[in-house]
Amino acid sequence: MSAVRETLRRVRGGFTLVETMVAAGIGVIVLTAVLSSFMAAQNMLHTAMAESELSLAMREMRDKLLFKASPDIAGSHYAGLLSGVNMNEGDVRSYSSVEMGGHTVGSSLGNTSDSSIRLLVWQVGDKKMLINERTPNKDDHVRWLWPGSLALQEDDEGSLTMSDLLSYVARNLNGSNVYRLYFDIGIEADVHHRDGTRIVRRERVSVPVLGKLQPLKDAAGRY
Secondary structure, eight states: OHHHHHHHHHHHHOOOHHHHHHHHHHHHHHHHHHHHHHHHHHHHHHHHHHHHHHHHHHHHHHHHHHHOSSOOBTTBEEOOGGGOBSOOHHHHHHTSOEEEEEEEEOSSTTOEEEEEEEEEEEEETTEEEEEETTSTTGGGGTTTTOGGGOOBOOOTTSOOOHHHHEEEEESSTTSOSEEEEEEEEEEEEEEEOTTSOEEEEEEEEEEEOTTSOOOSSOTTSOO
């Protein structure tokens, strides 16, 4: 009978201090594991969403550069770099900008006129992007080549010029008679990896210049 009373007394008395500390320690370990798993999953989700956004933004930028460097304005349709001719090679060799002639199609295919494309790096606030300076009322359409408001990737010092994005292949070693352009474009997401590194997508866009025979080798003899 005394043994039963002793058992009931212990049950009614609750946990001992040691038991409480052990239970609390186990609870902390479990909660820490759950929280770590939640944060890792959340970071993976943010990274996957950022990479998807970068992929879509890069595709949009590439298509606009190649096929439609300006939006439709007042019923006119503008071409992109793949339709450009009569390139200003002086700007290309100085890496300050890219300027090419093009055509604008009006309300009908028979209604065409000459226009031009002049690409350069533009800064809005603390972000840099590409713009076509020849777009009519360019200030009203400054975001045309800025999909998702995602900035062009800068170096660690925050510097970025057209020479960082542009390269070209010329027939002659002195840089004359440019027949192909390359754009090495990188855009970065607004979010970062857990270690603080930037989430960046880079692509190289090749643009052959129309009206010129594309040789098999460049000036240095490379294919």
